[in-house]
Amino acid sequence: MIAGKTFRELRWMALAYLLILEALCVPVLLWWPDIYADLQRSSLFRSLPLDFAKRIFEGITDKDEGIAYRNWVAVMLFFRSCNLVGTAAAVLFGTGLFARERENQTFEFLLSRPIARGAILWQKLWPAALCTVLPLFVVNASALYWSTHIGEQLPVAELFLATAHAAVFLLFVLTLTAWASLRLRVQAHVAAAVGAFLVLQIGVYLTQRIRGFSLFRLVDFEWYAPVLAGNTPWWQMLDPFHRHGFTSWLLLATAACLVLAWRDLRRAAP
Amino acid sequence: MNPAVAVRGLDVRFGVKQVLRSVDLTIARGELLGLCGPNGAGKSTLLRTLLGLVARQGGEVQVGDRDPARDPLGVRRTTSYLPGENGVYLQLTGSAYLDFALGFFPRHDRERRERLLAHFALPLGQKVRSYSAGMKQKLALLAALVPDVDLYVLDEPDRALDASVRFVLRDELLAMQRAGKTILLSSHHLGEVEALADRLVFLLDGVFVADERLAAARAQLRRRPRVRLAAGQPLPAGARELHREADGTLVVATDQDPMQWLRACPDGAVDSVEIGIPRLEDLYQLLLQGAGEVQP
Numbered sequence: 001m002i003a004g005k006t007f008r009e010l011r012w013m014a015l016a017y018l019l020i021l022e023a024l025c026v027p028v029l030l031w032w033p034d035i036y037a038d039l040q041r042s043s044l045f046r047s048l049p050l051d052f053a054k055r056i057f058e059g060i061t062d063k064d065e066g067i068a069y070r071n072w073v074a075v076m077l078f079f080r081s082c083n084l085v086g087t088a089a090a091v092l093f094g095t096g097l098f099a100r101e102r103e104n105q106t107f108e109f110l111l112s113r114p115i116a117r118g119a120i121l122w123q124k125l126w127p128a129a130l131c132t133v134l135p136l137f138v139v140n141a142s143a144l145y146w147s148t149h150i151g152e153q154l155p156v157a158e159l160f161l162a163t164a165h166a167a168v169f170l171l172f173v174l175t176l177t178a179w180a181s182l183r184l185r186v187q188a189h190v191a192a193a194v195g196a197f198l199v200l201q202i203g204v205y206l207t208q209r210i211r212g213f214s215l216f217r218l219v220d221f222e223w224y225a226p227v228l229a230g231n232t233p234w235w236q237m238l239d240p241f242h243r244h245g246f247t248s249w250l251l252l253a254t255a256a257c258l259v260l261a262w263r264d265l266r267r268a269a270p
Numbered sequence: 271m272n273p274a275v276a277v278r279g280l281d282v283r284f285g286v287k288q289v290l291r292s293v294d295l296t297i298a299r300g301e302l303l304g305l306c307g308p309n310g311a312g313k314s315t316l317l318r319t320l321l322g323l324v325a326r327q328g329g330e331v332q333v334g335d336r337d338p339a340r341d342p343l344g345v346r347r348t349t350s351y352l353p354g355e356n357g358v359y360l361q362l363t364g365s366a367y368l369d370f371a372l373g374f375f376p377r378h379d380r381e382r383r384e385r386l387l388a389h390f391a392l393p394l395g396q397k398v399r400s401y402s403a404g405m406k407q408k409l410a411l412l413a414a415l416v417p418d419v420d421l422y423v424l425d426e427p428d429r430a431l432d433a434s435v436r437f438v439l440r441d442e443l444l445a446m447q448r449a450g451k452t453i454l455l456s457s458h459h460l461g462e463v464e465a466l467a468d469r470l471v472f473l474l475d476g477v478f479v480a481d482e483r484l485a486a487a488r489a490q491l492r493r494r495p496r497v498r499l500a501a502g503q504p505l506p507a508g509a510r511e512l513h514r515e516a517d518g519t520l521v522v523a524t525d526q527d528p529m530q531w532l533r534a535c536p537d538g539a540v541d542s543v544e545i546g547i548p549r550l551e552d553l554y555q556l557l558l559q560g561a562g563e564v565q566p
Binding site: 001005009104105106107108109110111112113114115116269270 | 318321323324325343346347351353354355356357358359360361362370371373374375
């Protein structure tokens with residue numbers, strides 16, 4: 001019941017999120033041949049002061065157009081759409097999960113129902129998680145179709161692995177936001193706190209010497225490009241001690257946020 | 271048979287603030303108990319403790335055969351609770367809210383549902399957002415009264431309801447009691463709770479007021495009639511003004527029995543008088559002033 005209600009509350013926002021992702025995906029894929037030709041002639045990016053921007057440029061101007069296209073997908077679908085739009089959606093979906101109940105004075109009603117608090121958390125989180133990650137898989141799967149229109153091919157398994165990693169990152173953001181939603185009680189405070197944290201992370205990412213400390217280092221071009229190139233098998237993603245094992249760290253961080261949220265919900269008083 | 275609710279020595283603190291102090295309460299099965307007290311007395315905290323929503327620092331609580339701290343889910347399966355904040359979801363339609371709220375309980379009293387729906391005449395197809403405060407309360411009441419459980423814990427069920435709906439509620443609660451249900455309700459309408467409840471308990475600053483002290487306060491209140499004097503008339507001798515209300519009504523203290531004082535009043539001096547109808551706010555005031563306390 002709680003899951004159905006949560007899903008009904010999020011479904012239109014999830015649809016809008018899917019449409020935005022798709023609207024961002026289609027033009028950059030269909031215009032790839034022109035973009036590739038323009039990039040070959042451009043030297044603008046070579047003069048950028050950030051080394052990661054230079055590496056992105058080198059990747060998307062690779063002499064092998066197939067490799068360059070995969071790198072383009074890594075930049076546009078993952079580094080841009082998932083990290084920005086996906087993160088915004090996860091924060092949006094997670095912010096109100098509990099804080100809205102408190103603001104609308106329905107939290108006591110919810111807690112007094114004959115249902116375990118763990119079940120309340122689960123029934124609120126899984127529809128939000130589904131609304132966050134399903135559009136990602138749908139849009140990235142549609143990239144397979146759009147690619148055929150421009151004579152390119154994307155590797156299905158690699159695309160799925162990269163999408164799964166992006167999904168895990170968004171699940172981490174969602175559970176972090178849900179936890180904040182339990183602790184901070186007011187939706188605006190939750191959005192401000194998580195938003196400030198993420199902006200700080202972006203700021204750190206854009207600062208050359210400390211970039212490695214940013215959360216977005218786990219989901220940047222340099223992580224996605226090898227996966228889409230087929231150089232990162234799935235078990236390396238799940239090995240926390242491997243240099244490509246960021247997925248395992250994100251899974252652990254997601255689990256930690258879930259445990260914290262569950263602990264706080266168990267202790268929560270009306 | 272175990273009582274429906276048994277509380278012994280209950281202590282609840284929020285930080286350094288002691289909200290309930292060594293509270294003892296027993297509610298027999300099938301009893302309708304009224305709980306009164308001023309704001310901040312600890313009424314809602316007591317009700318929440320019975321549901322296992324608030325942790326206690328001391329004492330014992332049994333709801334049916336269960337301790338709400340150890341088995342809160344078991345308690346909530348057999349208890350229907352109306353929170354003080356009615357807890358209706360504004361974004362749902364009335365019927366969607368009812369389906370949601372009632373879906374947590376396996377057994378419903380369908381006759382009661384139909385009866386209350388007919389009395390309340392709620393536009394269930396509309397979003398709750400468009401409801402008035404009274405309509406929201408009616409919806410919350412439906413969600414609280416329709417589940418077929420052993421115990422009903424109702425925090426100010428008559429809030430925002432007009433007199434006619436309060437009568438419907440009273441009749442329904444009496445019918446539920448006749449059917450063997452146990453009901454604990456808190457309310458600010460003293461007269462109606464008194465008429466309805468088998469027993470009335472007063473919570474003041476986290477402790478129950480002893481019956482003797484309450485009786486003394488009520489006796490004292492009986493000597494404080496509310497009087498409206500005729501235009502230009504002074505207060506007749508034998509009474510002194512305690513305070514004057516905004517509408518000009520005087521609350522007075524009489525030296526003798528108020529009926530005797532009234533009989534002795536000159537003709538035409540008094541327009542109207544109210545004797546022996548205790549108002550909750552007056553009772554609180556007296557109790558807070560220490561009325562009925564045993565003097566050392």
